[in-house]
Amino acid sequence: xxxxxxxxxxxxxxxxxxxxxxxxxxxxxxxxxxxxxxxxxxxxxxxxxxxxxxxxxxxxxxxxxxxxxxxxxxxxxxxxxxxxxxxxxxxxxxxxxxxxxxxxxxxxxxxxxxxxxxxxxxxxxxxxxxxxxxxxxxxxxxxxxxxxxxxxxxxxxxxxxxxxxxxxxxxxxxxxxxxxxxxxxxxxxxxxxxxxxxxxxxxxxxxxxxxxxxxxxxxxxxxxxxxxxxxxxxxxxxxxxxxxxxxxxxxxxxxxxxxxxxxxxxxxxxxxxxxxxxxxxxxxxxxxxxxxxxxxxxxxxxxxxxxxxxxxxxxxxxxxxxxxxxxxxxxxxxxxxxxxxxxxxxxxxxxxxxxxxxxxxxxxxxxxxxxxxxxxxxxxxxxxxxxxxxxxxxxxx
Numbered sequence: 001x002x003x004x005x006x007x008x009x010x011x012x013x014x015x016x017x018x019x020x021x022x023x024x025x026x027x028x029x030x031x032x033x034x035x036x037x038x039x040x041x042x043x044x045x046x047x048x049x050x051x052x053x054x055x056x057x058x059x060x061x062x063x064x065x066x067x068x069x070x071x072x073x074x075x076x077x078x079x080x081x082x083x084x085x086x087x088x089x090x091x092x093x094x095x096x097x098x099x100x101x102x103x104x105x106x107x108x109x110x111x112x113x114x115x116x117x118x119x120x121x122x123x124x125x126x127x128x129x130x131x132x133x134x135x136x137x138x139x140x141x142x143x144x145x146x147x148x149x150x151x152x153x154x155x156x157x158x159x160x161x162x163x164x165x166x167x168x169x170x171x172x173x174x175x176x177x178x179x180x181x182x183x184x185x186x187x188x189x190x191x192x193x194x195x196x197x198x199x200x201x202x203x204x205x206x207x208x209x210x211x212x213x214x215x216x217x218x219x220x221x222x223x224x225x226x227x228x229x230x231x232x233x234x235x236x237x238x239x240x241x242x243x244x245x246x247x248x249x250x251x252x253x254x255x256x257x258x259x260x261x262x263x264x265x266x267x268x269x270x271x272x273x274x275x276x277x278x279x280x281x282x283x284x285x286x287x288x289x290x291x292x293x294x295x296x297x298x299x300x301x302x303x304x305x306x307x308x309x310x311x312x313x314x315x316x317x318x319x320x321x322x323x324x325x326x327x328x329x330x331x332x333x334x335x336x337x338x339x340x341x342x343x344x345x346x347x348x349x350x351x352x353x354x355x356x357x358x359x360x361x362x363x364x365x366x367x368x369x370x371x372x373x374x375x376x377x378x379x380x381x382x383x384x385x386x387x388x389x390x391x392x393x394x395x396x397x
Contacts, residue, residue, distance in 0.1 A: 002288035007362040010280045011213070018372045020347045023187060023325045023358030026213030026277070035276035039269060051268075060271045061219075061262060067278045068208065068221050071286065072185060073195030075226055080258045081274070082266050085186060085207045085220040087236065089119045089153075091261055092203035092222055094235035096151040096180045097123075097131065099202075099228065103150035103179070104130045109138045111158035116184055120153060138163060142173050149179040156194070157187035157323030160350045162315045164192075164323050168199040175200065186210060189221075191293070191324035191360070193286040196223055203228075211324070211360060214274035222261050229257040238263035280362060292361035294319040296369050297326050300357065303373040304328060308380045314354055327354045334397065335390035336379060343384075345375045349397045 012028040013019060019027055043055040052058050061081040069079035093106065106120050117135065124131040136144045138158065145152065152174040156165050171181045180202040188194050190211030196204055204223040208214035224232050234241050234254050240262035243253040254260040298319060304311055311328040330336055330353060337349040347357040359369070379385055 002284050002292075002361075004288075004292065004361050004365065007280055007284065008365070011363045013363060016344045018345045018368045018375075019364065020345065020357040020359070020368075020372060022213070022360040022363070023191070023210055023323075023356070024348050025209055025216060026211060026360070027363060028215070029213050029273075029277040029280055031279055032215065032273040032276040035272050036269065039272040044268075057266070057268050060268065060275070061266045062259070064271055064275050064278070065221055065258070067275070067281075068189065068206075068212070069223065071194070071212075071281060072189050072204065072206070072223070073193075073197050073199075074204075074223050075197055078196075078226055078229065078258055079221050079223045080261050081208075081219045081221050081271060082240070083220055083263050084217075085184075085205060086115050086119055087263065088205040088220045088222040088261075089116050089182070089184065090123060091234065091236055091263075092182045092205050092224075093120060093123055093151060093153060095224070095228070095232040096153075096182050096203055097127070098233035098235075099180050099231070100150040100178065103148060104132060105148045106131070106133045106151050106153055107141070107144055107149045107179070108133065108135050108153045109141050110135055111138045111160070111163060112153070112155045113159050113184065113186065116153060116155060138165070141165075141170060145173050145177050145179065147177050149174070149177060151182055152179050153182040153184075155184035155186065157191070157325070159187055160314070160354050160356070161327050162187075162322040162325040164316070164321050167194070167201065171199050171201055187323050187325070190281070190289075192290050196225075201225060203232075208274050208277075211358075212274070213277040213280065213362075215270065215277070217270065218274050218277075219267055219270050222258075224258055224261060226257075232260065234260040236263045240264060240266070284362070289361050290324075293324040293359045296359040296361070296364070296366060297322075297324070299366060300326055300359070300369050300373065303370065304376060307373065307377040310380055311355070311376075324360065325356060325358045327356045329353045330355065332385055332391075334393065335385040335387070337397075338390040339379045339385035339387075340375060343375050343379065345372045351397070 043051040065079035185206035209218040314327040
């Protein structure tokens with residue numbers, strides 16, 4: 001059994017706050033402070049440029065990639081860290097298209113995170129040659145798979161509602177028609193059990209600042225199935241992905257396996273914070289995380305619906321069909337969330353009307369859930385949200 005009391009003690013949480021927004025930005029792991037200090041003072045300060053060798057900076061993307069890989073069912077040596085999620089989406093999508101050169105359709109759904117769709121649109125324009133992006137409703141994805149589809153690109157958990165795709169079933173369906181898959185695990189990694197190997201996924205990408213608690217702007221990861229590793233096209237052929245970066249050849253030669261998916265110089269300070277954050281996962285069972293998350297979200301839904309009938313459930317009612325977040329709809333959702341945040345219950349808002357709450361057993365429990373519902377009930381019943389200032393949109397919602 002996972003000791004969630006122990007994991008809770010590993011995070012810094014401000015007094016008086018119920019944090020239900022780890023699906024957007026995880027809280028600060030206490031160990032990250034000391035790790036950053038060590039990296040900056042002893043390694044950067046003391047070793048200077050020697051730290052690329054003496055402190056293992058050069059190999060950190062692969063080493064930390066394996067730590068993330070263990071949480072998503074990836075084979076050792078199949079995950080590497082670096083760059084942003086958008087960059088990794090572009091890489092995976094370009095590599096997927098190159099594996100099926102006689103097809104021109106990228107299939108996705110309306111529940112995908114917009115940046116994934118933007119990257120697909122930009123890549124299609126860059127390639128030209130008839131490559132197009134086709135977007136359907138989430139429920140229509142399986143029926144839309146046919147022999148015109150080169151790549152099925154989906155986010156496993158819908159960022160707005162928490163709706164959960166069946167990765168294994170949809171990957172089988174894609175393979176049945178000769179397509180390859182790119183899975184975005186931004187709302188899956190660290191939130192629920194993922195088994196890329198068993199699902200036979202082709203490519204996967206994800207960020208590490210949500211459930212993995214790597215900090216704002218923490219580096220992304222990319223997974224390439226070992227069967228594709230030596231022929232996946234590194235469309236962004238940066239020097240770190242070269243077979244011999246320090247030979248300084250004028251022509252590009254792809255590195256071996258997942259190394260070819262490296263692009264630029266790795267963000268060492270950010271990787272240090274992430275590495276420390278991943279220590280919290282030692283001894284943690286993803287099955288236990290899933291059970292605890294479902295229990296909390298079920299309590300939350302039951303209590304909110306009983307006490308706040310104005311809020312309409314936007315997430316799937318069946319917990320097996322959603323990730324580790326719950327969304328409710330209300331026409332004044334933005335103002336309500338602002339009022340909640342002012343009272344110490346931190347979730348977030350997604351246009352046009354969704355109040356979004358994440359349930360992360362590593363640092364919240366049933367007591368936090370009930371405290372949050374008490375505050376939500378107060379804000380709704382007393383219309384505490386009904387102020388002009390709460391309706392004024394901030395840069396980040």
